[in-house]
Amino acid sequence: AAGVIQSPRHLIKEKRETATLKCYPIPRHDTVYWYQQGPGQDPQFLISFYEKMQSDKGSIPDRFSAQQFSDYHSELNMSSLELGDSALYFCASSLGSGGSSYEQYFGPGTRLTVT
Amino acid sequence: QKEVEQDPGPLSVPEGAIVSLNCTYSNSAFQYFMWYRQYSRKGPELLMYTYSSGNKEDGRFTAQVDKSSKYISLFIRDSQPSDSATYLCAIYMGRRALTFGSGTRLQVQP
Numbered sequence: 342a343a344g345v346i347q348s349p350r351h352l353i354k355e356k357r358e359t360a361t362l363k364c365y366p367i368p369r370h371d372t373v374y375w376y377q378q379g380p381g382q383d384p385q386f387l388i389s390f391y392e393k394m395q396s397d398k399g400s401i402p403d404r405f406s407a408q409q410f411s412d413y414h415s416e417l418n419m420s421s422l423e424l425g426d427s428a429l430y431f432c433a434s435s436l437g438s439g440g441s442s443y444e445q446y447f448g449p450g451t452r453l454t455v456t
Numbered sequence: 457q458k459e460v461e462q463d464p465g466p467l468s469v470p471e472g473a474i475v476s477l478n479c480t481y482s483n484s485a486f487q488y489f490m491w492y493r494q495y496s497r498k499g500p501e502l503l504m505y506t507y508s509s510g511n512k513e514d515g516r517f518t519a520q521v522d523k524s525s526k527y528i529s530l531f532i533r534d535s536q537p538s539d540s541a542t543y544l545c546a547i548y549m550g551r552r553a554l555t556f557g558s559g560t561r562l563q564v565q566p
Contacts, residue, residue, distance in 0.1 A: 374553055383544060386553035397553055431499050443488035443548035447499035
């Protein structure tokens with residue numbers, strides 16, 4: 342079965358640079374979620390989109406923005422990167438019931454390292 | 457205080473043992489209770505979810521929810537070395553994202 346696809350899998354950036362992470366949800370899934378997982382920590386919710394509209398917002402820094410496109414893929418844009426942004430970034434998708442669902446399926450993650 | 461508290465482990469058991477993983481939560485409005493398994497450097501994998509108090513079984517895995525005491529458990533029978541991973545409980549309240557526990561690292565020794 343098709344799973345959530347994330348690219349790139351690994352990314353190394355320097356401080357103050359920008360990064361763009363991409364997420365391709367499971368086919369027919371219309372809701373995308375972004376989570377950040379620091380070393381040894383649980384995933385923290387950043388933001389979610391349903392039908393190309395932001396549906397919920399968590400602890401996403403103002404330096405970050407995201408959007409969902411007409412083909413339901415999503416991009417997380419990160420600017421003015423800081424050392425503390427180094428983490429695993431997961432995308433999850435679901436077949437939303439109005440923008441959110443308990444049955445979320447996670448991608449393999451993008452490991453971002455900021456030097 | 458976190459909304460979801462999870463025994464941190466790590467937990468090391470011999471192959472074939474019964475494993476018990478536990479979480480407590482504070483918000484009685486939570487509706488769905490999930491268990492995810494996460495292998496090192498991989499994304500969380502949805503194992504099981506349940507809605508009501510009681511037990512739900514799937515093969516060697518049993519999820520248990522006690523809403524009166526706000527306590528959830530995952531039992532693994534006949535544990536295998538391939539079960540070695542971090543197990544995350546996650547809780548869902550309608551129209552919100554998942555709230556995760558901090559994860560319990562499990563090591564099953566052959």
